[in-house]
Each structure stands twice: as structure tokens, then as C-alpha cells.
Amino acid sequence: MHDQQEQNEQQQNEQQENGRPQTPGGRQEQHDGQEQRDGQAQRDRQAPSDRPQQAQKPQRSVHGPLAGFTVGVTAARRADELGALLHRRGATVLHAPALRIVPLADDAELLAATKELIDHAPDVAVATTAIGFRGWVEAADGWGYGEELLARLRGVELLARGPKVKGAIRAAGLTEEWSPASESMAEVLDRLLAEGVSGRRIALQLHGEPLPGFVESLRAAGADVVLVPVYRWMPPEDLAPVDRLLDAVVARSLDAVTFTSAPAAASLLSRAETRGQLEPLLHALEHDVLAACVGPVTALPLQARGIPTVQPERFRLGPLVQVLGAELPSRARTFPVAGRRLEIRGHAVLVDDELRPVPPAGMAMLRALSRRPGWVVSRADLLGTLPGAGRDEHAVETAMARLRTALGVPKLIQTVVKRGYRLALDPAADTKYGDV
Structure with a gap:
């Protein structure tokens, strides 16, 4: 049954890519060429006002440098100002004040x-x-x-x-x-x-x-x-937002966390230790989630734990956001796929510079496919990336259909019958990523 579904899926994608239907055998009718010539002659005889309008290319969306990224804000004061600066550059913001001021x-x-x-x-x-x-x-x-x-x-x-x-x-x-x-x-x-x-x-x-x-x-x-x-800094009265931020960092749902004071950084580490999340938090901040600090003093509690940080030259919120705007896009992975430029960001992708939001399950599968670009990833392996999917491989098919819809170009992901799925890398890129 899976084989038939995969074949149907592949044929549907090819039909969408070619722009016309195929015969049940999968081959186009031999008289397609004659039909095209006859159709062109008919269009030539139409009055200019009767001719169908040429389809316009979709315009590229206008987005900021942080579009598609999620940034955590731990500030207690001036959090609204920092959040507004991030929003204006396209970021999604998760605010969780790590401290409060007495x-x-x-x-x-x-x-x-x-x-x-x-x-x-x-x-x-x-x-x-x-x-x-x-x-x-x-x-x-x-x-x-x-x-x-x-x-x-x-x-x-x-x-x-x-x-x-x-x-x-x-x-x-x-x-x-x-x-x-x-x-x-x-x-x-x-x-x-x-x-x-x-x-x-x-x-x-x-x-x-x-x-x-x-x-x-x-x-x-x-x-x-x-x-x-x-x-005086004290722990926040409501710890739920901080706990949600910690969970998001550990799950890699955040791309960066900002710190504007050393006490906030120390407080976040302390709360993680209380919840038994210190080691997962440190691992996430060391390898996957960017720690951005407003200055060297703020960075000290993090650096003492071996966490790498980025800081602006001027210790201000504006330069801090500018550093994020340069650093996060530089970390995004970009691939030439099916004649398009695919850039994978935190919760969205850019397809030829057009921003396409992607559901969490789709992003999880896309990241799995991009770890070894062009290589086939089995349904079972993709199923393992989906939270709460259990053992039903139909969940992969559903998530894959939604992912292709979100991308807007189904041919970016290729179905490999009886094996799984792969990114449809351009031929030249296949060689580049062959040993990844």
C-alpha cells in the first residue's frame, strides 16, 4: 500500500511540475506537440484583448533580517523596547523576564x-x-x-x-x-x-x-x-514564562536568547539547575542556540560555564539587535534545490528569498533532510523527528504533504519509491554534498 501511495505521490508532484496531466501509463500523449501547435494558432487568431493574460511571477515578500527566527528576551526593564526592535526586524519574540526589580x-x-x-x-x-x-x-x-x-x-x-x-x-x-x-x-x-x-x-x-x-x-x-x-534583582513572582523559555531553549525552539544584565543570565542558569535542566541548557547554548549579550559584564556568568556569546561593540540595545540581525542569518543553511535557493531558518524558510512559514513538524522533517542533503531519509527516521507521532508512518505522509504545501514548490522534496524522501538538490550540488 505504501508503494502505491509513493508512486501516486511522485506522479502528482511530476504533474504539478510539468503543468499538464499524464496518461495512466505515465507517458504523455504522442499528439501533444500537434495540440500545442493548434492551440497556438488559435491564440494567434484571437484579438489582443481576448488573449489570456500572461501569469505574473509572485512578488517576493518583504521581510527583515530576523524573519523566520525566534528570539528569547530575558530583560525585566526595557523589555518592550527590545521586543519592538526585534519585531521590526521580523523576529518572533518570546519574553520571559528572568528577574524583577524590587x-x-x-x-x-x-x-x-x-x-x-x-x-x-x-x-x-x-x-x-x-x-x-x-x-x-x-x-x-x-x-x-x-x-x-x-x-x-x-x-x-x-x-x-x-x-x-x-x-x-x-x-x-x-x-x-x-x-x-x-x-x-x-x-x-x-x-x-x-x-x-x-x-x-x-x-x-x-x-x-x-x-x-x-x-x-x-x-x-x-x-x-x-x-x-x-x-535589587529578585526572581520573578511568576516563574512560568521562564520555565517555558528554558523548555524552548532545550527543545531548540529558540534561535537566540538575549541578555541585558549579568543577574538575569545568572538567574536563568540557577532556575535551570533547580529544574534539573542545567546540562541540557548548557549543551543547547553551546551548540545550537545563540546567546547574545549587551556587553562583556553581562556575558560573564555564561562564559564562566563555557557558553560562547556574541556582543556588540557599543553596549546598547540597538547594536545588540544589529548583531543578531547579522549573526542569525549567517547561521542559516542554504541549498540549491530543484532550481531554487532554499534557506532554512528557525521556524520558516526562504524560497528564492520569499518567506514561507512552516509548521513545527515540517521544520523537524526539513532539518532531518538537510543534515545529509540529497541523501534519502527513510519514513521511519522521519517519524522519529515528529513529536508524539507514535509508530504510524501515515503521520509522515500527512506532515510531508503539509510541508510541501508550506514550501509552495512540491518538487523541492523528492519521493524515492520504497525508500523515503530526499531534498532534490541540483546536480552540481549533489557532488558538493555527496560526502556530508
């Missing part, structure tokens, strides 16, 4: 640090993030200490880690003394140590987590460091 007004440690600095002014104040500095000033104002805090900061050496922090400082009516071009805390530390910090009081606004290397170096050099914990 409201500033509920942080007793910040209040205590603020009072201490008002009572005993620092010599230097280091602002690390714009949201943190603004939050500190707003919280102090809410507690009735806003003017006193600003008065204290006007008389100290104020260092800003980057341009956004400078903007927040100036918006508060203050002026920064210096800001590193690299936006790196390492450069801030080098400047302070070069100036000499022995006996000096330094206020350090934290950005969600302690900075042990930074703080220890200053204290070892004789500085009195006052930590200002403006906001």
Missing part, C-alpha cells in the same frame, strides 16, 4: 545609605546606571531627603559610567566630573586607583548586584566604600 521605596538599605551619606559626605560618588541614579534621587525626595542629597552630591567628585548616566546626573541639576569612553567600570576603577583612594570616602551606586572585584580593590587600596543599593 521597588525602591521598599528598600530600607537604600534609605540607610542615603542618611549615612548626608550625615558624612563622600569625597567621590560613582553613578553606574541612569535608572539607578534617577531612582535614588526620586526615592530620597519621597523620603524628604531629596534636597539634602543633591546638596551633598554637588560638592563631591561625581563620576558617571556612561552617557545615559551623564544625562540623568544633569537632569538632576548636577555636573559629572568625568565619564569613561569605554563605559566600563574597569576604567573607572583604574582612574580612582591612579588618583589614589587611601583615606577617601567613595559612594558607589550599585546596579542590581554587588561589584565585589571593584569594591575589594578600592578597599584594599585604603578607601572607605559606602554601597548604595538603589534597586
Whole structure:
């Protein structure tokens, strides 16, 4: 029965490719040529307005560089902005904040640090993030200490880690003394140590987590460091989105995961360990799912686990998305198939640059066929790629029919009678991929 189905399937594909029906024996009628000549003569006699219009080629779809890819977003703040940037470039976005920010007004440690600095002014104040500095000033104002805090900061050496922090400082009516071009805390530390910090009081606004290397170096050099914990990262109240993201990474349903803070990266690894998914997660991020970080500090928890990362030269969301827009398409596999250019992306393919969404089962089979391009893959092996298909090989036929429909060009996948299916590689490509 399978043999007859395969033969019928092959004949149907050939008919669709040739554009006209065949006789039951599979050969075209001998008088086809005469019919074509007679038909052409009849068309020539028609008035121009009566002639059938020539079929127009389908226009290529307009898509962004990330079309067909799914990207996970772990950010707690500015997630909407990052998601919008990804969407505009065609990506499908899965948002799962790995952390949440404790409201500033509920942080007793910040209040205590603020009072201490008002009572005993620092010599230097280091602002690390714009949201943190603004939050500190707003919280102090809410507690009735806003003017006193600003008065204290006007008389100290104020260092800003980057341009956004400078903007927040100036918006508060203050002026920064210096800001590193690299936006790196390492450069801030080098400047302070070069100036000499022995006996000096330094206020350090934290950005969600302690900075042990930074703080220890200053204290070892004789500085009195006052930590200002403006906001604190904590696990999200709803862990379901994070768990779904972890499952998607392990299943390779995501093409990339973005990280905008080191605590978020560490939190995701911690949650995976709690769920017994750490090893599968590490394997996926090492080999198949791209880890994209906004900067080197953010990447540290991942790199400590041996996970390769990509980062933009400028530590901003826009450049981060640009890196993804260049990196993910470069990882897509492209094949010359049946006279077409087939590019396999995360949840879609490009056929001659036309975006064609493909169902998950179809993508699973297409990836199996592309692992050894041009080689025949048996029904049994294809069945093994389908989730929940059991042992019924009819599931392969159903999924294959849907895949061919999604591709829009049935001849891209060839039925090999009694054996299975293969990508219909162009003859020159057969040699190239023969030893894959």
C-alpha cells in the first residue's frame, strides 16, 4: 500500500511540475506537440484583448533580517523596547523576564545609605546606571531627603559610567566630573586607583548586584566604600514564562536568547539547575542556540560555564539587535534545490528569498533532510523527528504533504519509491554534498 501511495505521490508532484496531466501509463500523449501547435494558432487568431493574460511571477515578500527566527528576551526593564526592535526586524519574540526589580521605596538599605551619606559626605560618588541614579534621587525626595542629597552630591567628585548616566546626573541639576569612553567600570576603577583612594570616602551606586572585584580593590587600596543599593534583582513572582523559555531553549525552539544584565543570565542558569535542566541548557547554548549579550559584564556568568556569546561593540540595545540581525542569518543553511535557493531558518524558510512559514513538524522533517542533503531519509527516521507521532508512518505522509504545501514548490522534496524522501538538490550540488 505504501508503494502505491509513493508512486501516486511522485506522479502528482511530476504533474504539478510539468503543468499538464499524464496518461495512466505515465507517458504523455504522442499528439501533444500537434495540440500545442493548434492551440497556438488559435491564440494567434484571437484579438489582443481576448488573449489570456500572461501569469505574473509572485512578488517576493518583504521581510527583515530576523524573519523566520525566534528570539528569547530575558530583560525585566526595557523589555518592550527590545521586543519592538526585534519585531521590526521580523523576529518572533518570546519574553520571559528572568528577574524583577524590587521597588525602591521598599528598600530600607537604600534609605540607610542615603542618611549615612548626608550625615558624612563622600569625597567621590560613582553613578553606574541612569535608572539607578534617577531612582535614588526620586526615592530620597519621597523620603524628604531629596534636597539634602543633591546638596551633598554637588560638592563631591561625581563620576558617571556612561552617557545615559551623564544625562540623568544633569537632569538632576548636577555636573559629572568625568565619564569613561569605554563605559566600563574597569576604567573607572583604574582612574580612582591612579588618583589614589587611601583615606577617601567613595559612594558607589550599585546596579542590581554587588561589584565585589571593584569594591575589594578600592578597599584594599585604603578607601572607605559606602554601597548604595538603589534597586535589587529578585526572581520573578511568576516563574512560568521562564520555565517555558528554558523548555524552548532545550527543545531548540529558540534561535537566540538575549541578555541585558549579568543577574538575569545568572538567574536563568540557577532556575535551570533547580529544574534539573542545567546540562541540557548548557549543551543547547553551546551548540545550537545563540546567546547574545549587551556587553562583556553581562556575558560573564555564561562564559564562566563555557557558553560562547556574541556582543556588540557599543553596549546598547540597538547594536545588540544589529548583531543578531547579522549573526542569525549567517547561521542559516542554504541549498540549491530543484532550481531554487532554499534557506532554512528557525521556524520558516526562504524560497528564492520569499518567506514561507512552516509548521513545527515540517521544520523537524526539513532539518532531518538537510543534515545529509540529497541523501534519502527513510519514513521511519522521519517519524522519529515528529513529536508524539507514535509508530504510524501515515503521520509522515500527512506532515510531508503539509510541508510541501508550506514550501509552495512540491518538487523541492523528492519521493524515492520504497525508500523515503530526499531534498532534490541540483546536480552540481549533489557532488558538493555527496560526502556530508
